[in-house]
Amino acid sequence: MVPVVVFLFILVTQVSASRVCPKCGKMKVPYPLRTDENCGDPRYKIYCNNGVLEFMSASGFYYKILSINRRANKLVISPPLIKENACYSSDLGLGGLRLDENLPFNISTRNTVMLFNCSNNILLSPLNCSSSSFCRQFEDVGEGYGCKGTLCCHFLKDASMNSYRIRIRLGGCTAYTSVVDKQPNDPIKLWNFGIELQWF
Numbered sequence: 001m002v003p004v005v006v007f008l009f010i011l012v013t014q015v016s017a018s019r020v021c022p023k024c025g026k027m028k029v030p031y032p033l034r035t036d037e038n039c040g041d042p043r044y045k046i047y048c049n050n051g052v053l054e055f056m057s058a059s060g061f062y063y064k065i066l067s068i069n070r071r072a073n074k075l076v077i078s079p080p081l082i083k084e085n086a087c088y089s090s091d092l093g094l095g096g097l098r099l100d101e102n103l104p105f106n107i108s109t110r111n112t113v114m115l116f117n118c119s120n121n122i123l124l125s126p127l128n129c130s131s132s133s134f135c136r137q138f139e140d141v142g143e144g145y146g147c148k149g150t151l152c153c154h155f156l157k158d159a160s161m162n163s164y165r166i167r168i169r170l171g172g173c174t175a176y177t178s179v180v181d182k183q184p185n186d187p188i189k190l191w192n193f194g195i196e197l198q199w200f
């Protein structure tokens with residue numbers, strides 16, 4: 001009797017354990033996220049490439065996953081690099097970030113998005129492009145330097161906006177970044193750079 005119980009116990013723990021994907025590098029991959037066929041849920045596919053966990057957009061661009069909050073069903077991806085010598089995000093050729101609307105991920109409402117090198121016609125939309133916009137602080141640091149002096153804007157990615165896209169294009173705005181849960185008076189060194197996605 002005892003061996004049977006032990007056997008069943010092992011079987012049950014192994015089956016449930018195999019549904020959670022193994023760590024990728026140092027990061028845990030909580031259910032339902034899936035890095036390979038033997039674990040997770042197929043609708044929540046992410047990628048473990050050489051020990052780096054990545055999220056793939058609908059256009060096939062890979063964004064590094066910086067953190068995962070299993071309880072909140074949220075993960076934060078890295079904004080794409082902005083080329084040092086030009087104010088172009090590396091996903092500019094793909095129109096920025098675009099999520100597949102058939103998948104259970106969207107962009108959360110806690111992202112303050114900043115757009116750079118915008119053309120004047122963008123001013124008509126509900127963005128804050130004033131000289132006091134947060135985006136002006138980014139121009140003086142690292143990657144932002146390539147965007148110095150360009151027209152820039154910020155906005156909160158709230159529920160009134162398309163939650164599957166952050167759009168950039170030539171002749172519109174050519175670079176962007178995002179800060180998660182930005183508080184109004186936070187100095188730039190406290191900004192939590194990233195794009196928060198939620199799954200459902």
Ligand SMILES: *[C@@H]1O[C@H](CO)[C@@H](O)[C@H](O)[C@H]1NC(C)=O
Nearest residue numbers: 127128129130132133134184
């Ligand atoms: C733009 O954002 C800044 C920084 O939060 C704020 O001080 C300013 O009032 C905003 N301007 C407009 C037009 O909303």
Ligand SMILES: *[C@@H]1O[C@H](CO)[C@@H](O)[C@H](O)[C@H]1NC(C)=O
Nearest residue numbers: 106107108109158159163200
């Ligand atoms: C994302 O999807 C969830 C679940 O469908 C929904 O409740 C939420 O409002 C969506 N987020 C945005 C920003 O539209």
Ligand SMILES: *[C@@H]1O[C@H](CO)[C@@H](O)[C@H](O)[C@H]1NC(C)=O
Nearest residue numbers: 086087088117170171172174
């Ligand atoms: C800004 O974008 C335009 C195209 O819209 C491009 O010609 C120009 O080089 C960009 N400026 C910078 C600083 O990259």
